[in-house]
Amino acid sequence: MNAHPAIQNGVDAANPAAEARLGCRIQKRFAGQQEFAVDVSFEAATGFTILFGASGAGKTTLLDCVAGLTRPDGGRISIGGRVVFDSSSGVNLPVAERHVGYVFQSLALFPHMTAEQNVSYGLKHLPSNERRRRTTAMLQAFRIAHLGGRNVRDISGGERQRVALARTLVTDPQLLLLDEPLAALDAPTKSHIINDLQQWNRTQGIPILYVTHSREEVFALGESVIVLEAGRILRQGTPHEVMTAPLQETVAQLAGFENIFDAVVEALSPDRGTMTCRLSGDGGSTAIETPLVRGGVGTSFRIGIRAGDILLATVLPRALSARNIIPGRILSLDQRDVMISARVQCAVEMEVHLTLAARDSLQLETGREVWLVIKTHSCHLMQRAT
Amino acid sequence: MAIDWQTFSLTLQLAFAVSVLLLLLGLPIAYWIAFSSWRWKFLVQAVVALPLVLPPTVLGFYVLVALGPRSPLGRWWISLTGHTLAFTFSGLVIGSVIYSLPFAVQPFAASFASVDRKLIAASATLGASRLRTFFRVVAPLSVPGLVTGAALSFAHTMGEFGVVLMVGGNIPGVTRTVSIDIYDRVQAADYAGANQTALALLVLCFVLLMIVYSFHRKASVLNSVQ
Numbered sequence: 001m002n003a004h005p006a007i008q009n010g011v012d013a014a015n016p017a018a019e020a021r022l023g024c025r026i027q028k029r030f031a032g033q034q035e036f037a038v039d040v041s042f043e044a045a046t047g048f049t050i051l052f053g054a055s056g057a058g059k060t061t062l063l064d065c066v067a068g069l070t071r072p073d074g075g076r077i078s079i080g081g082r083v084v085f086d087s088s089s090g091v092n093l094p095v096a097e098r099h100v101g102y103v104f105q106s107l108a109l110f111p112h113m114t115a116e117q118n119v120s121y122g123l124k125h126l127p128s129n130e131r132r133r134r135t136t137a138m139l140q141a142f143r144i145a146h147l148g149g150r151n152v153r154d155i156s157g158g159e160r161q162r163v164a165l166a167r168t169l170v171t172d173p174q175l176l177l178l179d180e181p182l183a184a185l186d187a188p189t190k191s192h193i194i195n196d197l198q199q200w201n202r203t204q205g206i207p208i209l210y211v212t213h214s215r216e217e218v219f220a221l222g223e224s225v226i227v228l229e230a231g232r233i234l235r236q237g238t239p240h241e242v243m244t245a246p247l248q249e250t251v252a253q254l255a256g257f258e259n260i261f262d263a264v265v266e267a268l269s270p271d272r273g274t275m276t277c278r279l280s281g282d283g284g285s286t287a288i289e290t291p292l293v294r295g296g297v298g299t300s301f302r303i304g305i306r307a308g309d310i311l312l313a314t315v316l317p318r319a320l321s322a323r324n325i326i327p328g329r330i331l332s333l334d335q336r337d338v339m340i341s342a343r344v345q346c347a348v349e350m351e352v353h354l355t356l357a358a359r360d361s362l363q364l365e366t367g368r369e370v371w372l373v374i375k376t377h378s379c380h381l382m383q384r385a386t
Numbered sequence: 387m388a389i390d391w392q393t394f395s396l397t398l399q400l401a402f403a404v405s406v407l408l409l410l411l412g413l414p415i416a417y418w419i420a421f422s423s424w425r426w427k428f429l430v431q432a433v434v435a436l437p438l439v440l441p442p443t444v445l446g447f448y449v450l451v452a453l454g455p456r457s458p459l460g461r462w463w464i465s466l467t468g469h470t471l472a473f474t475f476s477g478l479v480i481g482s483v484i485y486s487l488p489f490a491v492q493p494f495a496a497s498f499a500s501v502d503r504k505l506i507a508a509s510a511t512l513g514a515s516r517l518r519t520f521f522r523v524v525a526p527l528s529v530p531g532l533v534t535g536a537a538l539s540f541a542h543t544m545g546e547f548g549v550v551l552m553v554g555g556n557i558p559g560v561t562r563t564v565s566i567d568i569y570d571r572v573q574a575a576d577y578a579g580a581n582q583t584a585l586a587l588l589v590l591c592f593v594l595l596m597i598v599y600s601f602h603r604k605a606s607v608l609n610s611v612q
Binding site for chain 2: 067068069094095096097098099100101102104106108110111112121122124125167168171
């Protein structure tokens, strides 16, 4: 019953390093009104691997496929050398036999049970004294021993997260999937739980796939980050490599930047996390401060700025936190529904969105001299499409 | 003439037997309806719901034919027991089970379907089989639906008339139920007896439904805490 599952399946258990701890190649299509496809291939080592992406990027689908809750159309999934899914050889282990721990975003605690009953649920195969011993040890490790007899309805949010983690970890999973389990928590509670989780994994040494769309969590947890977008892996690497890399231009265009310009890096300020780029266009050139990304002086980038992120001023603004204040002249004002789209000529031609009320109170009209105000972090750097 | 307690006792026995059988039979059917993704599932759902709309005489007629000596089932039963199923208590139970099937299956299936799928998924990732998941998670969270289904089958069987008359006839102590008894009394102009019996049945069914709904109230108060 408790033999190592790799041995049960006759796979090379003596040399788990022969294969990555989690090997994952998944293709899955969802037909329907909004067709959506996931097509990813990656490997994850022991420790935290962050799956980062907007909602709808395919993160949860990916976890469901690994856990066995959703059947991929094709691919291969192996955990510590043990194949749990392989479309070419027809292997598809049921969920209950995969030894994959999964903590859902909703936690999915059994509402009719106490905290202790929840935690011991997955230990049915053990004799009752051993089950009690392990349950107690896990409740203590996650600092919820005093809640054991309480119904999970009657405990706080942070305590529920701890119960959900303990319930999953007590079964000794060979892979842990965490689908934003800490999203609803305040920062101190979150970092306490993460510490306890990291402490636990120091002895277990299993891969942990951690889904989030919070940049802070990526830097706090990540040894490795996978960025997902529209069902595909955009980038993979350390948090620093991945999160400071410029976006692909195609992606940025999809994300709706009305203004995209060529720019060349002029100076770097690594200590401030910014750099200065020169924007060139028909009307000359202007310097603009942007967030720091990889690439030295002289590197060419594209800069994307959303029309709604630009402010217009009719007098030169002073004492402002925004770092970029660029003079220009209004070329045209077009009304679109309840919004005004202004084209402003400075070194380049920029599109700016404002409200009808803003146009009227500033008495904006074609030919008027204005100043564009752009925050450093409203400038998104992209690699040029190749 | 006073209440005929023998018919009352027989009716209660019938209702009890039907409820127990429907719990056993209805649970797997309801589970399948709630969780199957078979594309023709609606056909099964329609068949299960048929007794809700069919006149009891139509259902009773077909059950009578199916139980009779000319049908394979009837012949098999005769070879087993030596007598026909029609006009026996067992035949009555079979007819009543079919007649009350939707009253059990629909509340069962509705309550299974309302169990959060993530709980079922969580149970599976914790290594539990489907059977264990059903008994430890799905069924306990469906208790109000299970109670409703069982109580409705019980009450519905207590009050049935047409199917009983078609399948069971009117044999005192064997197939004469309270509703048939009332009909007989009215036919015989025993209005006082009919009234007493009808009133007793009315009170009994009311009390039963009252228990069900008060139970529901408690359950919904409990669930709303979450």
